[in-house]
Amino acid sequence: MRVIFHGAAGEVTGSCHEVEAAGHRLLLDCGLIQGSRADEARNREDFGFDSEAIDAVVLSHAHIDHCGRLPLLVKRGFRGPIWTQRATADLLKVMLEDSAKLAQADAERARRRLHEGRGGRDDEEELEPLYTLDDVTRTLKHVRAIDYDAPTALFPGLVLTLRDAGHILGSASVELVETAADGTRRTLVFSGDLGPNGTPILRDAAPVPHADLLLLEATYGGRLHRERAATVTELGEIFHEAWRDRGNVIIPAFAVGRTQELLYAFAQHFEEWGLGRWQIFLDSPMATKVLAVYERHAELFDEEAARVFATTPHPLRLKNLHLTDSTEESMAINRIDSGAIIIAGSGMANGGRVRHHLRHRLPFERNHVVFVGYQAQGTLGRRLVDGAAYVRVLGSEVPVRAKRHTVGGLSAHADQAGLLDWYGSVGGRPDTLLVHGEDDAREALARELRRRFDADVELALPDMARTVGR
Ligand SMILES: [Zn+2]
Structure with missing residues (x-):
């Protein structure tokens, strides 16, 4: 068994690892590259392998940087099964349909720029959408949904088991066990994205019994988070401060995971955070669809959430929560002068409705922007977190006077x-x-793994290949 790295080796997005096992070729994830326009242009390049030669995909979870190039893989000739956890299969439909719509909108913008004579070579390359809704429909037909902890034979001599990774609903660590003709077993484990223990709603990441080679994510390999209790206090303080400022709060949030956990936290701390006096907007049709998928999968919740969901009707749908659907409803939020909490995607502010809220609210000191997730290099979110005094949003140069918080x-x-x-x-x-981390994060984690466990650790690089077991 052998692994070859193609994406998320030295960066965080575009997760894609190739595995040769039991005489077959598999992919672990096939994610979209996200970041600056130049980064995202790389999604159009060759994968670095022949799509038709891939026999199966195992998908760790539904975040777009892990699943977002699957329709492209199918468009380029992949015909095998896509194995994934049941809830991920449900989320995948929402994610990929949204992604196809964004790709279509990008292509239309490029056409308009060229038509108006202000386009460039980039625009010519982007005239064709990366993929369409038809490609997504074709992709979804390849999905084979399985449960956690249910060993599944992919090919003779190769067994897949998914284990809960505690990151978002349906997220999994992937275990592949290859048994050779002579009975020798080799086990490859891919952590997927791992959630922190105690994540609301979800169970903690499950332990893995054995691995000969481990691919480990390192997004926050160099950092320690604040305690969750301190975070609860901190968020409460931000909402109270924003209310005193007569301002508004904007929260760029990933539609899957972050948003549902935030709403859950809102419900748990409703009184303490003084949320009853705000108008709260979930301005993301995608997050609203994902909310419904979460509500359908209570079998995956941790004990506390299972109890809350069993005893409260719709615990995530607060009485002052507005779910906005149309663009008109979204634009209408701009007319609110103060007292609005706006949760909108995308999580790194490099796309989606949050951009028009930021353009509208960033110039005013009374407003607060709260970052609750990782901000990759090259994104608008990262520039804001890094303290930029001016940013470019939707074609305008905007001064940043709003207060910024990273929670x-x-x-x-x-x-x-x-x-x-x-x-x-x-x-x-x-x-x-x-994998899945910027170099300083990976180096910091590698140092600690060597020090604490005397582990043999390397940073994965693009096109590097490694054999499983010695
Ligand atoms: Zn993820």
């Missing part, structure tokens, strides 16, 4: 301590390749 304790990713604990739970103390 780390709500992250969907385990921090360094969490990653080390999870590594410690993997049987066999495997050789490890770090």
Whole structure:
């Protein structure tokens, strides 16, 4: 068994690893590259492998940086099954349909720019959408949904088991066990994205019994999150301060995971955070659809959430929560002078409705922007977090006077301590390749893994190949 790295090796987005096992070729994830326009243009390039030669895909979870190039893979000739957890299969439809619509809108913008004579070579390349809704429909027909902890034979001599990764609903760590003709077994484990223990709604990431080679995510490999309790206090303070400022609060949030956990936290701390006096907007039709998928999968909740959902009708749908659907409803929020909490995507503010809210609200000191998730290099969110005084949003140069807060304790990713604990739970103390993290985060995690576990650790690089077991 062998692994070859194609994406999220030295960066965070575009997760895509190729595996040769039991005489077949598989992909672990096939995610979209996100970031600056130049980064995103790389989605159109060759994968670095032949799509027709891939026999199966195993998808760890439904975030777009893990699943967003699947329709492109199908468009380029992939015909095999896409194995994934049941809830991920439900979320995948929502994610990919949204992604196709965004691709269509990007292509239309490029055509308009060219038509008006202000386009460039980039626009010519982007005239064709990356993929369409038809490609998505074709892709979804390949999905084979399975449960956690249910060993599934993919090919003779190759068994897949998905384990709860505690990151978003349906997220999984992937275990592939190859048994050779002579009975020798080799186990490859891909952590997927790992959630921190204690994530609201979800169960904690499950331990893995054994690995000969481990691909471990390292998004927050160099950082420790604040305690969740401190985060709850901090968020409450921000809402109270924003109310005193007679301002508004904008929260760029990933439509899957972050948003549902935020709404859950809103419900849990409704009184304490003084939320009853605000108008709260979930301005993301996609997040609203995902909300419905979460509500359908109570079988995956942790004990506390299962109890809350069993005893409260619609615990995530607060009485002052407005779910906005049309563009007109979204634009109408701009007319509210103060007292609005606006949750809108995208989570890194590089797309979606949050951009028009930011353009409208950033110039005013009374407003507050709260970042609750990872902000990749090259995104608008990262520039705001890094303290930019001016940013370009939807074609205008906007001064940034709004207060900015980064609330780390709500992250969907385990921090360094969490990653080390999870590594410690993997049987066999495997050789490890770090993926899905910027280099400083991966180096910091590698140092700690060597120090604490005397582990054999490397940073995965694009096109690097490694054999499983020695
Ligand atoms: Zn993720």
